[in-house]
Amino acid sequence: MEHVVEMLNITKAFPGIIANDDISIQLRKGEILALLGENGAGKSTLMSILFGLYTPDAGRILVRGKEIQIANPNVANELGIGMVHQHFKLVHNFTVTENIILGMEPKKGPFLQTRDAAEKIRQLSKHYGLNVDPDAKIEDVSVGMQQRVEILKMLYRDAEVLIFDEPTAVLTPQEIIDLMKIMRNLIKEGKSIILITHKLKEIKEIADRCTVIRRGKVIGTVDVEATTSAQMAEMMVGRQVSFTVDKPDQAAGEVVLELKDLRVQSSRKTEAVKGFSLQVRSGEILGLAGVDGNGQTELVEALTGLRKVESGSILFKGKDVTNLSILHRIREGMAHIPEDRQKRGLVLDYTMEENMVLEIYGLPPFAKYGFLNKPEIRKYAEKLMNDFDVRAGEGPLAMARSLSGGNQQKAIVGREVAHDPDLLIAVQPTRGLDVGSIEYIHKRLVEQRNNGKAVLLVSLELDEIMDLSDRIAVISHGELTGIKMPKETNEAEIGLMMAGVSEGAQA
Amino acid sequence: MNRSRDIFTALMAVFLGLVAGAIFMALSGANPFAGFYYMFRGGLMNIERIGNTLATATTLVLTGLSVAFAFRTGLFNIGAAGQMLIGGLVATMMALSNNGALPKFLFIPLVLICAMLGGALWAAIAGFLKARFNVHEVVATIMTNWLAFWIVYYVIPAYFKGKLETESARIPFESSMKLDWLTNLFNGSYINFGVFVALAATAVIAVILNKTVLGYELKAVGFNRHAAEYAGINVSRNVTLAMAISGALAGLAGATYYIGYAVNMQIGILPTAGFDGIAVALLGANSPWGVLASALFFGLLHSGKGFMNAMTKIPPQIGDTIIATIIYFAATSILFVRLYDFLKKKLKKEVKA
Numbered sequence A: 001m002e003h004v005v006e007m008l009n010i011t012k013a014f015p016g017i018i019a020n021d022d023i024s025i026q027l028r029k030g031e032i033l034a035l036l037g038e039n040g041a042g043k044s045t046l047m048s049i050l051f052g053l054y055t056p057d058a059g060r061i062l063v064r065g066k067e068i069q070i071a072n073p074n075v076a077n078e079l080g081i082g083m084v085h086q087h088f089k090l091v092h093n094f095t096v097t098e099n100i101i102l103g104m105e106p107k108k109g110p111f112l113q114t115r116d117a118a119e120k121i122r123q124l125s126k127h128y129g130l131n132v133d134p135d136a137k138i139e140d141v142s143v144g145m146q147q148r149v150e151i152l153k154m155l156y157r158d159a160e161v162l163i164f165d166e167p168t169a170v171l172t173p174q175e176i177i178d179l180m181k182i183m184r185n186l187i188k189e190g191k192s193i194i195l196i197t198h199k200l201k202e203i204k205e206i207a208d209r210c211t212v213i214r215r216g217k218v219i220g221t222v223d224v225e226a227t228t229s230a231q232m233a234e235m236m237v238g239r240q241v242s243f244t245v246d247k248p249d250q251a252a253g254e255v256v257l258e259l260k261d262l263r264v265q266s267s268r269k270t271e272a273v274k275g276f277s278l279q280v281r282s283g284e285i286l287g288l289a290g291v292d293g294n295g296q297t298e299l300v301e302a303l304t305g306l307r308k309v310e311s312g313s314i315l316f317k318g319k320d321v322t323n324l325s326i327l328h329r330i331r332e333g334m335a336h337i338p339e340d341r342q343k344r345g346l347v348l349d350y351t352m353e354e355n356m357v358l359e360i361y362g363l364p365p366f367a368k369y370g371f372l373n374k375p376e377i378r379k380y381a382e383k384l385m386n387d388f389d390v391r392a393g394e395g396p397l398a399m400a401r402s403l404s405g406g407n408q409q410k411a412i413v414g415r416e417v418a419h420d421p422d423l424l425i426a427v428q429p430t431r432g433l434d435v436g437s438i439e440y441i442h443k444r445l446v447e448q449r450n451n452g453k454a455v456l457l458v459s460l461e462l463d464e465i466m467d468l469s470d471r472i473a474v475i476s477h478g479e480l481t482g483i484k485m486p487k488e489t490n491e492a493e494i495g496l497m498m499a500g501v502s503e504g505a506q507a
Numbered sequence B: 001m002n003r004s005r006d007i008f009t010a011l012m013a014v015f016l017g018l019v020a021g022a023i024f025m026a027l028s029g030a031n032p033f034a035g036f037y038y039m040f041r042g043g044l045m046n047i048e049r050i051g052n053t054l055a056t057a058t059t060l061v062l063t064g065l066s067v068a069f070a071f072r073t074g075l076f077n078i079g080a081a082g083q084m085l086i087g088g089l090v091a092t093m094m095a096l097s098n099n100g101a102l103p104k105f106l107f108i109p110l111v112l113i114c115a116m117l118g119g120a121l122w123a124a125i126a127g128f129l130k131a132r133f134n135v136h137e138v139v140a141t142i143m144t145n146w147l148a149f150w151i152v153y154y155v156i157p158a159y160f161k162g163k164l165e166t167e168s169a170r171i172p173f174e175s176s177m178k179l180d181w182l183t184n185l186f187n188g189s190y191i192n193f194g195v196f197v198a199l200a201a202t203a204v205i206a207v208i209l210n211k212t213v214l215g216y217e218l219k220a221v222g223f224n225r226h227a228a229e230y231a232g233i234n235v236s237r238n239v240t241l242a243m244a245i246s247g248a249l250a251g252l253a254g255a256t257y258y259i260g261y262a263v264n265m266q267i268g269i270l271p272t273a274g275f276d277g278i279a280v281a282l283l284g285a286n287s288p289w290g291v292l293a294s295a296l297f298f299g300l301l302h303s304g305k306g307f308m309n310a311m312t313k314i315p316p317q318i319g320d321t322i323i324a325t326i327i328y329f330a331a332t333s334i335l336f337v338r339l340y341d342f343l344k345k346k347l348k349k350e351v352k353a
């Protein structure tokens, strides 16, 4: 069997943690190899080594049978290795073409020669069914499109080995289907792919083999066809994982949050939320389903005080909070797991302990007479990180930036749940988490509900909404299309409602 | 963040700056060893010169802290010069109006407070413009620098004229920052009460940044204003406040400079110490104690270069060249960071083996 890439006995240590411990993986030509592993298992690190971003402490890399040192990403490019990162690296006010040729600009004398490049991009895009407009500005295109630009960037550099680090975490269900198609096209053209994902469904659907990593070590490599999702999950976590949520029946209590005819503008000054009314009660999880970009972001920002309300009102525990400050709402008992963990949820250049008290640093026992009480903060952070299994090399002293994506997410969820809020607004709470962590986070959300708190769950994952919600509200184009009980509906109906077909119309 | 790495970086920058200086001295036909010998002698040769070095460093500590504090809170304050002018103007006006009405031990604290307020308010203009209208603080502080320049240009000749049109009247000793016992201790040098102000400011800023709720908020806004906003921190207020504190430090620098170090206030000059503060902050890795150390070093270069020039044929610009080279190397410190990591790793491996 011909291997395009072999990474043999790779070891890489960071302060306090061995991210890769004698890992070997082999990528065959023309296959999709999935990398599966818990949050912080070392997948991104391993791929960063292959892409030349980190040098390994030990181990060898063979590309097409030849041993090679990959000192930096340029070497990787020359070897035909490309990577789409967990967080994209695009220049926002550049066009697609400008982004793609960045670093290898075609020149005629001193002048930039973009026309031929744009033409090549157009052809590549057509060939692989990417549907990208070379002249569009990055800031104007969707996240899914940005990802396809990243793919084009690799193809433009004639990459033969394509690395995808959690490509689907940021995509809508439809975009995921498109991506799968693109990947199949790539394989047909003889490319080889390494795919990191936490979604077993995707691995089952598209990967040929799957290498499972746990705590920096390879547990094994399996043939995907011959292995069930449950088996892979067990290999990865080391125990059986339950994919369903136990939720005792329980009557909802009084209204905690009430939205009346809420109108909110988007950043582009168009109306994003158009007269939205909704009630969330104590002791229930209300799931808000919708296609990405239908006003969920603006709605949540208005609720938490991050965005101005144009008209309408927000009642929280019977009190009008429409014009209250963010801090006020937090102190009143609102908590928010934000959509974008790196933009809103964390100060990446703060340590974990500093991040764990992000909203309560000024309250006793963490502060006294204006001075921070570091020992108390550390104790608190240690406990939270323990409870929520947040893994970091240097524990509470680790920089937030150094944590793996999933561990960053767990830290935020832990911090917000720990406030024991009357209303928890959870936006994509399990984005980027491994199945074991998802199980745990779901349990904690249900626990909040069982304790008589209200939870507003905003998610693009229909599975998550169906499993957790007591009631499902569907939003489309900033309007409420309807409310359903999960037992009385199915994914197909919710899907129709997400597309804007209201209840009455289909009955 | 990584203290030993920052110190290593700073020392490397200083070392390479001195090497570059030596090369320039050699090129200008002088003996570099003699050059450095006289430069350090010029700064440290006797108690009076040491006093002068400390007095020069005093201003640099304060402007360095001003820039560093702004940096740590995500702002680039290049307006320290203007804020210094305003602080200095306030101090000069008060010193020339006191006429012995207030005894020194009451007058100096009062001047310091007023100069601090003056600098703070002046810088708060830029902070407010940034918070409210998203005007970049670099643009705003350049503007306020020249505004301060022209205010001084008109106010001093109009109301506080000295012998010349271009300067204020002489600051009487009763209302100057110079202290009898201190001046005597250092044989009549420029050293003044400002030296204690600088030390105290260093300690206070270190505490604010590292130990207080205020510092936590200000730094959070500086690192990631979106996350700070999410956490309920009032971003606009904190941006203005951060600029104000930064300006207060520059205002202090102005007071200690114009009624301590100098004997009167000259018009038509933006004090270079305001801009040197950027270099001081850079070399000090924006940490208060680092700023203190780097200001002392720059103070030494500044006060020694004249003596070097007098004793050798080396032009005093060599001193500035050294400073410029150091700034250059401090700014490209990423190279040293790499070197440091490399050496550390190698050392570790050897220890293990």
Ligand SMILES: Nc1ncnc2c1ncn2[C@@H]1O[C@H](COP(=O)(O)OP(=O)(O)OP(=O)(O)O)[C@@H](O)[C@H]1O
Residues within 6 Å of the ligand: A014, A015, A017, A019, A037, A038, A039, A040, A041, A042, A043, A044, A045, A046, A391, A392, A393, A402, A403, A404, A405, A406, A407, A432
């Ligand atoms: N630059 C760094 N400095 C220090 N520690 C790091 C750094 N990068 C990664 N780590 C640590 O190495 C471990 C592996 O991280 P990595 O990002 O490879 O995990 P991952 O498998 O990609 O996880 P996830 O699924 O959550 O993205 C983590 O514990 C992380 O904290």
Ligand SMILES: [Mg+2]
Residues within 6 Å of the ligand: A043, A044, A045, A086, A165, A404, A405, A406
């Ligand atoms: Mg990762």
